[in-house]
């Protein structure tokens with residue numbers, strides 16, 4: 133760039149080339165409007181650049197249990213360092229970073245306490261477990277170009293064993309581990325799903341890939357007249373049986389241990405939900421699953437897809453960054469837009485596609501469809 137004249141370029145003007153020219157930046161910095169724009173851009177670029185470090189600071193606050201300790205009582209850095217067995221001068225740095233990120237605050241008496249945001253993390257069901265499990269994702273993101281090059285066995289694909297095995301023999305222990313993680317974060321997903329897809333006039337809902345039944349527990353609590361079926365891998369079913377029994381709704385749910393890849397889905401439900409299921413799988417598997425859902429529903433039966441979705445033509449700052457790379461690191465899935473999911477539902481035969489505006493795209497988005505009469 134440096135040898136080229138700043139003005140007198142060939143038309144059309146390329147804004148990106150102009151802004152990428154260090155002499156343009158120097159000129160802009162001398163003008164009031166240009167100066168504030170340059171500062172804002174600089175700040176935003178720095179925020180992107182330090183995002184990984186900020187996320188790891190949050191990870192450390194969760195992993196060391198500092199957030200929980202500060203919820204119990206405000207404390208000084210040296211007392212906290214002693215309690216968690218780390219050098220005091222390093223804990224001081226961690227706490228200062230937590231204050232800078234507005235997760236913590238430092239009181240006049242020198243003790244640290246939770247700030248509102250730090251307290252909110254503890255108030256969101258499952259968020260601490262989500263933050264802790266990001267360790268596997270961040271390990272994969274440590275070499276993003278290798279990830280983009282793919283396909284490699286990743287930490288995340290090991291965390292979600294059905295991804296590598298296609299559902300065969302995931303092992304009861306790992307099924308329990310991932311089902312528990314999903315269950316913990318289900319409350320928010322269920323709330324947003326039910327707001328966007330009210331389940332009025334339904335008799336029986338079949339939750340396919342329903343995990344340990346956390347979604348059905350929320351739904352059945354809200355809808356006393358509803359019965360349900362839960363389809364998931366045989367290794368997951370014992371956790372579902374236990375959760376549904378604890379919730380006192382075991383008699384309202386039929387458990388169906390089966391892979392949705394093997395044979396038809398059970399009939400009898402007038403609606404099917406797929407909550408955080410499609411984004412785990414490639415297009416061929418999703419097409420086959422949607423065709424099975426279509427076959428299992430009666431005419432007029434409803435399909436509800438709920439998961440974080442790409443912004444499509446207007447990339448979403450949450451789903452097109454975090455979830456797009458997360459599903460890439462899992463290995464088989466991808467973050468699809470509501471438009472793409474609707475197209476796939478239409479290909480399977482569904483009509484009356486609806487895509488309500490998501491309330492929190494980082495929690496979930498919803499697509500609903502109907503099997504024609």
Ligand SMILES: C[S@@+](CC[C@H](N)C(=O)[O-])C[C@H]1O[C@@H](n2cnc3c(N)ncnc32)[C@H](O)[C@@H]1O
Nearest residue numbers: 294299314341342343364365391392393407408
């Ligand atoms: C990301 S979890 C979502 C669980 C639950 N729907 C939720 O939102 O909490 C995906 C679920 O799909 C299930 N699953 C994956 N492959 C499957 C298969 N081939 N057949 C049936 N279930 C499967 C997993 O066992 C897991 O419970």
